[in-house]
Amino acid sequence: MPDAPPAATTPAVDEIRAVAAREGLHPAAVELEGVRDFLAVFLPAVEELAALLPAGGEGAGPAPLGLA
Amino acid sequence: MSIASLAAELRSGERSPVAEVAAALGRIAALDPQLNAFISVRGEEALAEAAALEAGVAARGPLWGVPVAVKDVLDVAGVPTTGASAALRGNIARCDATAVARLRAAGAIVLGKLNTHELAYGPLTTSAAFGRACNPWDPGRATGGSSGGSAAAVAADIVTGTLGTDTAGSIRIPTAFCGVTGIRPSTGLVSTRGMLPLSWSVDTVGPIARSAEDCALLLDVVAGHDPGDPSTLPVAAGDYQEAARSGDPRQLRIGVVDSLFEGDLDPRLAAAVREVVAVLREAGATIVPVTMPLVERAGLVQQTLQFGEASAIHRDLLRAHYDELGADVRGRLLAGLFVPATAYATALRVRTLIADGFRAAAGSLDCLIQPTLPAIAPRVAPGGAVEFDFGPGVAPPPGAAAAESLFRQRLMRYTAPWSLVGWPVVSAPCGFVDGMPISVAFVGRRFGEAGALRAAGAFQRLTDWHERRPPLAG
Known part of the structure; x- marks a missing residue:
């Protein structure tokens, strides 16, 4: 069994550039490195949200359309 | 003059639609060079429509002949919907957004399209392509956003009512910064068909005007199921104007969200909103403290959905x-x-958790009360740089992007939780700090617009903050 993947963290610059290439973005997208600073704060905070939920996917899923 | 009074005088023939449109166009010509609230003006078309109304024999609707304007993310047939973005300059709308069509069906005349933060994706209204909107109370300060032009046009008395949109706070932020009243409706109450979307799950279209009663009048016109928009729910729209007009404070039960009066907000602003609570208590309202579970996490959840x-x-x-x-x-x-x-799916699940908690905490309360925002409108330097103020002794983080991000986060703490769960919010002026208007938010339960409007209407009958005008309005 492979090791569990690491928790989502800030994407590496290479990953950011790969996404820019995939999206066909302008070469100026190297400014994505500024985006990385934002993601370095945002993504770990989002990860912490999972701790609010029952483990193993138990409990309610997303609300049905229009009923949130 | 209120929309209700103006509409009554138009219907009775005391005023003429052509004269009202001409006068409003005159105000645009006189004031908009200072405000930059409008992106496009339908001068000749609006005058022709007013003349056609006068010549017609059709029944006179509730907004017959009333000049209005709408945020430039809502389609008006034949006019570009730019979202204040250079990328959309040529995006000519083929038909009206449903909310615009409903305004027109009620007799309103659309004067033009209003400035916004680019793509409605920001809290300032400082588009490079179309220029920033200026706050009528101090043109050296931001209007807020993203519906900045919609709030500024009402604050300057150019028109009596406008439409804005609110995803994470885009009606509440500029109405608070500009000293006017606005409603973010429950998600699913007003059709978003014909709106440039930003975040499908939380986008809303809502009115901006001087008073809760005028906002309610506009909401009565635009609310209700739209077969062309599957996100609108088949709930019965209420008589919102009557709710705003007749709320008896002695019959109101209002929860005070104490946690949002603490922490990272201007203490003068917190004190002013505590005074709102005191006014309503004195008038007979039942006031109870309420703790909204996970309210401090709700902004992050909403932003996770919105970013994706x-x-x-x-x-x-x-x-x-x-x-x-x-x-x-x-x-x-x-x-x-x-x-x-995975983060998006987690956020959807946490939204359910938070919505359940909010419902249980609010119980049968008519509404909740909190400061609309934690701060007043920021200054903008002549070169366009925004001077964010994070309070006494708090230095802004280095770099414009980091400062703007922190500013957004501070605002989102107050606005995004209700967006996340789709609850309505009425934002109403309640005082001044450093000469700039501040506001109180009345938060209704889901589809509980009437409760929030009863409280806001009662507060506005007890005070006159909503009637204050900036000197520029004359």
Whole structure:
């Protein structure tokens, strides 16, 4: 069994550039490195949200359309 | 003059639609060079429509002959919907957005399209392509956003009512900064068909006017199920104007969200909103403290959904018009590409958890009360740089992008929780700090607009903050 993947963290610059290439973005997208600073704060905070939920996917899923 | 009074005088023949439209166009000519509230003006078309109304024999609707204007993310047939973005300059609308069509069916005349933060994706209304909107109370300060032009046009008395849109706070932020009243309706109450979307799951269209009663009048016109918009729910729209007009404070039960009066907000603003609570208590309202579970996490959950959805919506713009997008909006759209699907799914689940908790905490209360925002409108330097004020002794983080991000986060703490769960909020002026208007938010339960409007209407009958005008309005 492979090791569990690491928790989502800030994407590496290479990953950011790969996404820019995939999206066909302008070469100026190297400014994505500024985006990385934002993601370095945002993504770990989002990860912490999972701790609010029952483990193993138990409990309610997303609300049905229009009923949130 | 209120929309209700203006509409009554138009219907009775005391005033003429042509004269009202001409007068409003005159105010645009006189004031908009200072405010930059309008992106486009339908001068000749509006005058022709007013003349046609006068010549017609059709029944006179509730807004017959009333000049209005709408945020430039809502389609008006034949006019570009730019979203204040250079990338959308040629985006001519083929038909009216449903909300615009309903205004027109009620007799309103659309004068033009109003400035916004680019793509409605920011709290300032400082589009590089169309120029920033200026606050009528102090043109050296921001209007807020994203519906900045919609709030400024009402604050300056150019028109009596406008439509804005609110995803994470885009009606509440500019109405608070500009000293006017606005409603973010429950998600699913007002059709978003014909709106440039930002985040499907939380986008709303709502009215901005001087008073809760006028906002309610507009809401009565635009609310209700739209077969062309599957996100509108088949709930019965209420008689919102009557709710705003007749709320008896002695029959109101209001919860005070104590946690949002603490922490990172201007203490003068907190004190002013405590005074609102005191006014309503003195008038007989029952006031109870309430704790909204996870309210401090709700903003992050909402932003997780919005980042992913906005980037999905505007992916093609990002690809094809990268250089034409403002750096701040481009940065947010780029960041949204990196929100993992697992994070999005987690956020959806946490939303359910938070909505359940909010419902239980609010119980049968008519509404909740909190400061609309934690701060007043920021100054803007002549070169366009925004001077964010984070309070006494708090230095802004280095770099414009980091400062703007922190500013957004501070605002989102107050606005995004209710967006996340789709609850309505009425934002109403309640005082001044450093000469700039501040506001109180009345938060209704889901589809509980009437409760929030009863409280806001009662407060506005007890005070006159909503009637104050900036000197510029004359």
